[in-house]
Amino acid sequence: MKNTISQIRNFNRFYTSHIGMLKSNFLDSPYSLAEVRLLYEIGEQGSTTSQHLTELLSLDKGYVSRVLKTFLRDEIIEKIQSEEDKRAFIIKLTENGNNVLKILQSKSDQQIEKIIENLHSDEKELLVNSMQSIKTLLVTDYNKADLAKNVEFREGLKPGDIGYLIHVHGKLYTQESGYDMSFEKYVIKTFSEFLENYSAENDKIWLAEYNQQIVGCVAILERSDEEAQLRWFLTLPMFRGTGIGKKLLNTALEYCKDKKYKNLYLLTTSVQEKAISMYEKVGFVKTESVESLQWGQVLIEERYDLKLS
Structure with missing residues (x-):
């Protein structure tokens, strides 16, 4: 078990450094990795709420609130009062927010291309398959039956x-x-x-x-x-x-x-x-x-x- 833990920690150190997760400005943007991830999820959901983002990403409610205030200041999101629940607000990307997200996604694609540019097609396939296995094995509600789906x-x-x-x-x-x-x-x-x-x-x-x-x-x-x-x-x-x-x-x-x-x-x-x-x-x-x-x-x-x- 100790060796397994050591190997996982070693991989975490390698991966976080390799893709620039430790940088305060992820992908040369004004935002950290966590902030970019929040921005991505808002774009992916189309419309969402602060509560949903908090639960989805397992982040602190206060932290999410502070990040959303930053996004509002930068005019990349808008908040619309929910018609169903006047206490809740629907969060969406603005046109500016969509443009920012597209730029970040393009930079992310370029970063990944650079990381894997020297890999042969078989090596890329091995990499992707290994990542899929990691996702399957580490989900919170992991069940062996999930392996059978693939x-x-x-x-x-x-x-x-x-x-x-x-x-x-x-x-x-x-x-x-x-x-x-x-x-x-x-x-x-x-x-x-x-x-x-x-x-x-x-x-x-x-x-x-x-x-x-x-x-x-x-x-x-x-x-x-x-x-x-x-x-x-x-x-x-x-x-x-x-x-x-x-x-x-x-x-x-x-x-x-x-x-x-x-x-x-x-x-x-x-x-x-x-x-x-x-x-x-x-x-x-x-x-x-x-x-x-x-x-x-x-x-x-x-x-x-x-x-x-």
Whole structure:
């Protein structure tokens, strides 16, 4: 935790200095960053109130009042008495205020362009995606389900996908189940066999991506005209409980039903309790169980079958 806090504080120091937040005159204007932000929100809202600005930006009511007095003095806002509540005043930008805001926005765009001018397109994409992740994770009412809103699903493989999937399987199963390096060797073997016998018509793989990074997968491999195997079902820990795994699994099951397979099976070990719970909820039944020594552990290998017709 201490290292996390230290890294966040280090980033804050870097970022506030990098974009000039510490300057009293932000973007060479007569206003500070907080004042410019208030001006931006007034323009963005079209019409608003002092109370709304205070709540929206979590600023002190007295501070907001002082800034608005400055804006009135500079004739960049106007206050109009509310028809609904005579005690309240509607705040809007004047024509002068709109012009000031446009100039500030143009300067801000130029500042950002200068900051990122030496970045390659992939680096810019990484930067923007990272910023989006920060926004999602740090909102006051953060919920893991919010991550799922930005997850995209696709069918099929792209160059590099299998290498990444091998990496993720090896890393996660070592961390969560204590498997040794021989498990990664096993995963490499399964994907090698998959590629050697791959049939685009009968073998399918679906991937979930967040910011173009794979965060979940599932595959269906045809074993005969009547039977298929479910393989490589996985969701990264931070995306568990968001519905990502459920959607991947249901997609695979719907495909099997459309193909009119009579039976779908999977192989797992008893330690994969969360995954097994999902399998059982959709109707899989344990049909085999045998003790074995592999991947550095004594394991209970299990087979689960789902009758589709």
